[in-house]
């Protein structure tokens with residue numbers, strides 16, 4: 001762990017809980033793609049020093065603390081320039097913004113600030129400042145303004161577009177903000193097959209198809225559990241509890257925040273696709289499948305039932 005691996009040309013990565021990209025701008029100067037958690041700042045600094053590298057830029061794929069947490073430390077010790085997309089810069093300005101966004105209101109004290117905390121940074125530059133050998137591309141789905149980075153060597157850093165099989169087998173449901181965007185980003189990854197692809201939380205590969213399908217199938221499985229459960233009307237919290245029960249997960253404050261937010265996104269996706277119907281009952285927002293809704297409110301027997309369907 002935390003070794004510098006050569007990928008191709010000037011492109012390298014440092015392996016860790018979050019894989020960190022490294023692009024050599026010349027013999028000594030480098031740009032990092034993400035930088036790990038707050039605690040990993042000194043470790044990354046040591047890796048750079050050991051390899052006689054000077055940190056000039058950090059480009060962040062998104063603002064989550066496991067990608068950006070070390071920024072503040074590395075900025076202070078190296079004076080490097082930090083670059084991120086417009087919305088991700090906004091999330092980094094206020095350490096309560098992401099918590100409030102996920103929870104949907106002022107966050108409880110019980111939410112783990114250490115996990116989500118991002119130090120305030122005064123200077124975070126726009127993507128216009130990206131070194132010329134790097135190109136950004138949008139990866140909607142996981143977070144508002146997440147981007148991927150392609151280096152001039154044709155290596156793609158794809159952040160949290162997907163998870164490894166072991167991550168999915170242990171967590172079962174990964175954080176998603178926009179399900180439609182997430183599925184389109186997964187499809188985009190398939191078009192990159194054959195190139196070197198570096199996911200943040202899975203092995204480097206040039207054959208991503210199988211992992212993309214694994215991730216997609218897990219999303220479809222979750223949708224099917226939701227659809228099956230919603231043959232009767234239920235609230236968002238009911239659906240979240242059902243998913244926890246199905247996968248035998250244990251609720252915690254942080255899981256509640258992350259997964260309830262994700263369930264809301266699944267329910268919005270299925271409602272917007274007209275697979276689910278939503279309405280208010282006893283002043284509660286409830287969801288039910290369109291099919292069950294139509295059956296429920298059918299005043300006369302359906303013709304189909306008379307013709308031996």
Ligand SMILES: [Zn+2]
Pocket residue numbers: 062064142143160
């Ligand atoms: Zn993330």
